[in-house]
Amino acid sequence: MDLILPYIATLAIFFFVYNILTWGLNIQFGYAGVLDFTFITFVACGAYFSGVFALGPGQKSTGFEWILGLSWPFPIALVMGALAAGLLGIVIGLIAVNRLRSDYMAIVTLATGTVIYGLVSNYTPLFDGFDGLAGLQTPFSQWLNINYNQFTYLWVGFCAVVMVICWFIAQRILNSPLGRTMRAIREDQEAAEAFGKDSFRVRLIAMSMGAVLAGVGGALLMGFIGAFNPAGWTSGETFVVWAALIVGGRGNNWGGVVGSFVVAVLVNEATRYIPPIPGNATLIPTVRNMLIGASLIAVLWLRPEGIIPEARRRFYQLPLLPGRRTPAEGMGSAGS
Amino acid sequence: MNLVVQSVGFGLVTASVLALASVGLTLQFGVTNYINFAYGTYLVLAAYFTMALSTRAHLPFLLAAVLACLAMGVVAVGIAKGVMQHFVSRQAPLFYLLIVTFGLSLIIENLVQAIWGPGFQTYNIAVGSPLNLGPFSLTPIQLIIIGLAVVAMVAIHLMLSRTSLGKAMRAMSDNKDLAQVSGIDTERITTWTWFITGCLAGLAGIALTVTTVSFNPASADSFLFVIFAAVILGGIGRPYGAMAAAAILGIVTEVSAVVVSSTYKDDIAFVALVVVLLLRPQGLIATRGKA
Numbered sequence: 001m002d003l004i005l006p007y008i009a010t011l012a013i014f015f016f017v018y019n020i021l022t023w024g025l026n027i028q029f030g031y032a033g034v035l036d037f038t039f040i041t042f043v044a045c046g047a048y049f050s051g052v053f054a055l056g057p058g059q060k061s062t063g064f065e066w067i068l069g070l071s072w073p074f075p076i077a078l079v080m081g082a083l084a085a086g087l088l089g090i091v092i093g094l095i096a097v098n099r100l101r102s103d104y105m106a107i108v109t110l111a112t113g114t115v116i117y118g119l120v121s122n123y124t125p126l127f128d129g130f131d132g133l134a135g136l137q138t139p140f141s142q143w144l145n146i147n148y149n150q151f152t153y154l155w156v157g158f159c160a161v162v163m164v165i166c167w168f169i170a171q172r173i174l175n176s177p178l179g180r181t182m183r184a185i186r187e188d189q190e191a192a193e194a195f196g197k198d199s200f201r202v203r204l205i206a207m208s209m210g211a212v213l214a215g216v217g218g219a220l221l222m223g224f225i226g227a228f229n230p231a232g233w234t235s236g237e238t239f240v241v242w243a244a245l246i247v248g249g250r251g252n253n254w255g256g257v258v259g260s261f262v263v264a265v266l267v268n269e270a271t272r273y274i275p276p277i278p279g280n281a282t283l284i285p286t287v288r289n290m291l292i293g294a295s296l297i298a299v300l301w302l303r304p305e306g307i308i309p310e311a312r313r314r315f316y317q318l319p320l321l322p323g324r325r326t327p328a329e330g331m332g333s334a335g336s
Numbered sequence: 337m338n339l340v341v342q343s344v345g346f347g348l349v350t351a352s353v354l355a356l357a358s359v360g361l362t363l364q365f366g367v368t369n370y371i372n373f374a375y376g377t378y379l380v381l382a383a384y385f386t387m388a389l390s391t392r393a394h395l396p397f398l399l400a401a402v403l404a405c406l407a408m409g410v411v412a413v414g415i416a417k418g419v420m421q422h423f424v425s426r427q428a429p430l431f432y433l434l435i436v437t438f439g440l441s442l443i444i445e446n447l448v449q450a451i452w453g454p455g456f457q458t459y460n461i462a463v464g465s466p467l468n469l470g471p472f473s474l475t476p477i478q479l480i481i482i483g484l485a486v487v488a489m490v491a492i493h494l495m496l497s498r499t500s501l502g503k504a505m506r507a508m509s510d511n512k513d514l515a516q517v518s519g520i521d522t523e524r525i526t527t528w529t530w531f532i533t534g535c536l537a538g539l540a541g542i543a544l545t546v547t548t549v550s551f552n553p554a555s556a557d558s559f560l561f562v563i564f565a566a567v568i569l570g571g572i573g574r575p576y577g578a579m580a581a582a583a584i585l586g587i588v589t590e591v592s593a594v595v596v597s598s599t600y601k602d603d604i605a606f607v608a609l610v611v612v613l614l615l616r617p618q619g620l621i622a623t624r625g626k627a
Contacts, residue, residue, distance in 0.1 A: 035431055037373075037438060095610055103371045106434050107568070108613060110373070111561035115606045118558065122599045235557070239442050246435065286450045293442035300432050301422060 007273070009152045011265055013224055016159040017217045018264035022244045022256035023170040024213030030250035030310075031179055032206030033186030034097060035106040038113025039214060039241050041092075042085040044233040046215025047222040048120070050074070050081030051133040054223075058128065064135070066128050074139030078162075078219040085215025086208045093207035098200055113235065121230045132229020139223045155224050162220060166213055170253050173209060182206050183251070236289055240268050243292045247299050249306025258307050267291055338471075343590045345472030351586025352485030353543045357559075358566035358578040359492055360536025366509035366573020367529040370430055373437040374415075376560030377444035378534060379541030382408040383551055384448055386542050387457050397461050405538035412534025413527055415440065448553040456550040481543045488539060489579055496575060501528055509573040558602050562589070565609035 021043060028034045054077035057069030072080070096108040121130050128134075138151045139158075146154065173179045184192040185199045193199050222228050240263060248259020267288060277283050299306060361375050372378075385404035390397045419440065423432050464476040474482075496502035504525045507515040516522050544559060545551040566585050570577025585605055592604040 033431075035434060095613065098614070102431050103434055104568075104613065106373070106431075106438075107371065107561065107564045108610070111564060111606050111609055114558050114561055115603050118599070118602060236442060239439065242435065242438070282454050283450060286446045289446040290443050290450070293439040293446070296439035297419065297436050297443075300428075300436060304428070304432065 006149055006152055009156050011269055012156050013152070013159050013220075014269040015261060015265045016156070016163045017220050018241070018244060018260035019163055019257055020166045020213050020217040020220070021241050022248065022260045022264070023166060023253050024210040024217065025241050025245050026210075026250060026253060026256050027170060027173060027182075027213065028206050028210035030245060030252070030256075031174065031186065032182040032203050033102070034093075034203050034207055034210075035102050035109065036096075036207065036210070037106050037110040038092070038116075038235070038238060039210075040233045040235065040237040041113040041116050042089060042211040042214035043218035043221070043237070044120070044228070045088045045211075046081040046085040046218030047228045047232075048081075048127045048133065048218075049084035049215070050077040050219035051136060051222045051228055052127070053077035053080045054139070055133060055136055064128060064131075065125055066133060067126060073142075074223050078216065078223070081219035081222070082212045082215035085218065086212040089208035089211025089214075090204060092211075093204045097203040097207060110235075113238075117230060117233070117235075128229075130230055132227060132232075133222075134227040134229075136222065136226040138226065152224075155220075159220050159224075162216060166216060167253065169209075170213070174253065178202070178205065236292075239289070239292050239296070240264055243296045245306075246296055247306060249308035249310065251310030252308060255306050255308035255310070262307075263292065263295065267295070339594050340591055341471040342473065343594045344587055345474050346478075347587030347590035348472075348482055349474065349478045349547055349586075350590050351583045352482045353540055353547060354562060354566055354586045355485050355579050355582035356488055356536055356543060357540035357563045358570065358582050359489070359575045360533045360540065361563055362567045362570060362573055362575055362578040363492075363505065363536075364529055364533040365567060366575075367505055367526060368420075368424070369512065369573075370433045371437070371564075371567075372533075373434060373560075374440035374444055375437075375533075375537060375563065376556035377441045377448070378408060378412060378537035379544060379556040379559070380448060380551070380553060381411065381444060382538030382541040383545040383555070384452055384457070384553075385538075386545075387459060388452070391460050397459065401542050404542065405535045408538035408541075409531040409534035412537065413530045416530040417527070445553050445557075452553070454553060456552045458550045459546065461546075477546055481547065484539065484543065488536070492575055495532075501525065505529060561609070562602060562605040565605045565612075568609060569612050 021039070024042070025036065025039050028036045028039070052066050052068040053070050053072045054074050055066065055069050056071045058064045058066040092109060092112050095112065096105045120127055123129065124131075138146075138148070140146075140154065141151070144154070173182075181192065181197050181202050184195075185197060185202055189199050218228075221232075244259035244263040245256060246259070247263050248257065249255025271284060271288050274284055357375075357379065361372065365371050382404045385407050386397075386400045389395045389400035389403055393400075395403070419436060420433060423436060461477070466473040466475050467479070469479075494502075496506060504515065504520045505528075507518070507520060508522055508525055512522060515525075541556065545555060548555065562585065566578055566581040569581035569585065570579070585608060588608065589601045589604050593601040596604070
């Protein structure tokens with residue numbers, strides 16, 4: 001009992017965080033059709049910035065150096081991390097979204113992510129390079145006197161509250177005129193532009209809002225683990241969120257919940273506790289990564305709309321008018 | 337100044353590797369009209385094939401390299417037929433294929449890691465001591481790579497301009513439907529394109545890992561977008577553009593390593609990519625309807 005409850009609590013935290021991440025990617029890709037192949041970079045941005053706002057100043061002499069180091073309370077640091085990720089979303093979006101072909105978006109996001117990864121890893125004054133941030137006091141410890149297990153339960157609650165807020169944000173965007181415009185651009189960019197929609201601006205907003213959710217998720221991970229370094233955000237991590245979104249079903253947030261449970265919790269996190277096979281320590285993570293890649297392909301092959309498909313939206317039609325096809329029909333629902 | 341001239345020599349080596357890789361990618365991109373995000377892992381896979389054949393099966397290195405390239409061509413065709421074909425024939429949206437190749441790269445990289453382990457590998461060949469050729473100082477292996485790239489580029493040029501396969505590939509790259517109604521067997525041409533892509537990826541992968549001496553399953557990860565930069569700079573589906581872009585990028589990144597730091601030389605390629613995308617998204621040599 002002493003082991004199982006903290007284990008479940010840890011899985012719950014990852015589940016809540018991955019929900020937020022999957023909704024973030026859903027805003028970018030599921031709503032607006034932006035192929036963001038470097039989603040994990042925004043997560044990392046949120047984690048790093050929440051870290052440097054909450055940590056004390058880094059000192060070069062001790063081998064720990066990072067920018068800022070303001071020792072702010074964690075909830076405020078979390079907001080700053082989310083804002084930083086949102087800003088990065090705008091910056092990357094300015095380059096990536098401004099193109100017609102979706103493969104250009106994919107190339108630019110992937111390339112930007114690789115470059116940022118290289119810069120952060122090699123340039124130590126920023127976030128201590130490969131060693132990364134470490135030594136964050138457990139959040140709320142300055143007000144509450146709790147041990148680590150109690151903190152885990154507290155963090156489950158905190159993540160749950162943040163997740164509910166993110167759910168309302170994601171749902172609000174989905175059902176707003178802005179969300180409708182995003183989906184219209186996803187379905188047919190030229191038609192949406194003909195109706196006077198500024199597709200560049202709308203996609204930029206989607207990019208940045210998705211990045212904000214990514215940043216929130218990253219900050220929650222930072223607060224839970226207390227450390228963050230480049231090993232935690234290799235490009236393979238982006239696949240996990242993508243697989244969660246594609247498997248669960250894009251364009252609706254319930255799909256994201258199912259996907260993040262199946263892919264991120266069952267496949268990705270729960271298997272971390274399987275003891276390594278003697279003599280081949282990397283086999284389990286390797287097989288896990290292959291499973292995640294294969295699940296992406298298998299779902300697109302067999303059930304491209306995911307476990308929970310995006311609902312067809314029905315509009316009132318006069319009975320005598322010939323029926324119109326709605327965009328959700330047909331094999332693909334996102335633009336080319 | 338001497339250092340800059342020296343680095344131009346290294347730039348020629350990088351340009352050679354880059355030319356092999358980016359011509360292979362751009363040929364396939366032009367003919368099939370979608371980009372292969374797993375291309376970087378093709379390079380790595382061929383390097384591991386060569387390593388397995390030469391150090392484990394004790395074949396001569398050259399024979400191992402040739403066999404690995406051909407094997408990579410067959411693997412590329414197999415993946416295209418087994419996975420991509422399903423989505424192409426159903427006319428799935430472009431992003432399906434992008435995600436599928438993205439997922440393939442994860443699978444192949446981890447497959448390589450599962451078979452050969454995550455550690456660094458080396459070939460059992462002597463790199464040789466540098467020779468002084470005018471202002472440059474290059475090892476015999478580096479000279480061989482430059483020579484190989486030149487021969488391969490001439491061969492690609494002859495294939496594209498003199499053979500019916502090359503003509504058909506150019507026709508498909510221009511307009512697939514028009515090529516099809518003109519009686520070109522597009523499926524056969526696509527298969528050949530994948531084979532050539534795989535072979536060129538193999539050559540590039542072996543050349544890349546010979547120049548870096550040691551390699552691991554993630555070795556081509558950051559090189560992949562230097563290849564993308566060359567392909568976009570050259571214009572999608574434009575082999576000659578890719579050659580020119582590879583020469584420019586190869587020399588610029590190596591010379592910049594002298595001025596800035598070799599840690600950031602990939603970033604120079606990235607800056608070039610961004611500038612091209614913002615100023616001239618159609619590439620140096622424009623392709624109608626492809627930007």
